[in-house]
Amino acid sequence: MPHRPRKIIIDTDPGQDDAFAILLALASPEDVEVLGITAVAGNVPLKWTSRNARIICELAGKPHVKVFAGCDAPLKRKLVTAEHVHGKTGLDGPVMPEPKMALQAGHAVDFIIDTLRSEPAGTVTLCPLGPLTNIATAFQRAPDIIPRIEQIVLMGGGYFEGGNITPVAEFNIYVDPEAADIVFRAGVPLVVMPLDVTHKAMTNRKRLEAFRNLGTNVGRVAAEWADFFERFDLAKYGMEGAPLHDPCVIAYLIKPELFTGRHINVEIEVQSELTMGMTVADWWGVTDRAANALFMGSIDTEGFFALLTERLGRL
Ligand code: RIB
Numbered sequence: 469m470p471h472r473p474r475k476i477i478i479d480t481d482p483g484q485d486d487a488f489a490i491l492l493a494l495a496s497p498e499d500v501e502v503l504g505i506t507a508v509a510g511n512v513p514l515k516w517t518s519r520n521a522r523i524i525c526e527l528a529g530k531p532h533v534k535v536f537a538g539c540d541a542p543l544k545r546k547l548v549t550a551e552h553v554h555g556k557t558g559l560d561g562p563v564m565p566e567p568k569m570a571l572q573a574g575h576a577v578d579f580i581i582d583t584l585r586s587e588p589a590g591t592v593t594l595c596p597l598g599p600l601t602n603i604a605t606a607f608q609r610a611p612d613i614i615p616r617i618e619q620i621v622l623m624g625g626g627y628f629e630g631g632n633i634t635p636v637a638e639f640n641i642y643v644d645p646e647a648a649d650i651v652f653r654a655g656v657p658l659v660v661m662p663l664d665v666t667h668k669a670m671t672n673r674k675r676l677e678a679f680r681n682l683g684t685n686v687g688r689v690a691a692e693w694a695d696f697f698e699r700f701d702l703a704k705y706g707m708e709g710a711p712l713h714d715p716c717v718i719a720y721l722i723k724p725e726l727f728t729g730r731h732i733n734v735e736i737e738v739q740s741e742l743t744m745g746m747t748v749a750d751w752w753g754v755t756d757r758a759a760n761a762l763f764m765g766s767i768d769t770e771g772f773f774a775l776l777t778e779r780l781g782r783l
């Protein structure tokens with residue numbers, strides 16, 4: 469069977485770590501064909517995430533990628549953002565030029581629906597890197613697309629690691645728990661990159677130097693984004709380095725063998741304010757609830773950074 473690039477839609481709230489994921493995808497045309505990028509409110513409001521997605525495409529030298537603006541608020545709850553992690557623009561660190569490429573005219577949700585209806589069934593993978601508002605809205609508006617999705621590979625949740633926005637909830641799930649509940653119950657083949665994995669994908673001085681030593685503008689900007697992004701985790705966890713959460717999603721598409729996990733049941737807390745947005749992962753199989761997600765637990769960190777650095781070097 470000839471190796472064909474997987475057709476993907478990246479749904480994103482850039483965010484420095486989202487930027488690494490988008491750069492990795494755009495640097496890997498033999499592995500992934502990016503049909504479009506859909507921005508969602510999350511790390512920063514939609515006007516910033518839809519701007520930032522275009523900045524990243526232009527940085528990659530790919531100004532023809534279709535970028536759409538999507539939902540500007542969660543399904544039910546008030547938007548919670550993370551400027552304290554990503555800075556006011558969401559891409560703080562290096563000063564970046566304003567994007568020249570325009571947003572696509574249509575809404576991101578319509579793009580997701582239209583693409584899944586027009587591409588052959590089972591050939592498009594969704595890669596959500598932020599709150600799941602766009603995805604859940606598409607499912608509500610067009611349930612016929614659900615069985616047409618090849619796979620959803622997302623960054624979100626946590627089990628052994630707990631949470632990063634509350635003691636038990638990870639940001640992407642916490643911001644829109646109702647949307648996450650819709651996605652996790654939809655029956656689409658799901659691969660989840662939780663904090664349990666992404667907190668093992670930490671930058672450090674050596675890895676940042678490897679980005680800088682690429683000697684390219686992308687390498688320099690990547691190192692400066694990682695430098696800025698690690699401040700939060702250093703202050704909060706005392707960790708040296710920044711967890712590169714979102715590129716784990718794209719790395720899985722390119723080299724799934726970098727990751728190991730378990731096919732288990734994962735449900736989302738949407739009732740209790742105390743545990744709102746918690747991914748209740750039945751890692752030990754103590755319930756009879758049906759498995760609905762390949763929930764990752766470990767990563768070959770050196771292999772991940774080798775892949776990421778090599779691919780960034782292509783841009
Ligand atoms: O909790 C980490 C996740 O929330 C990452 O996707 C980060 O970009 C933010 O969206």
Ligand code: CA
Pocket residue numbers: 480481482483485486511597598714
């Ligand atoms: Ca993100």
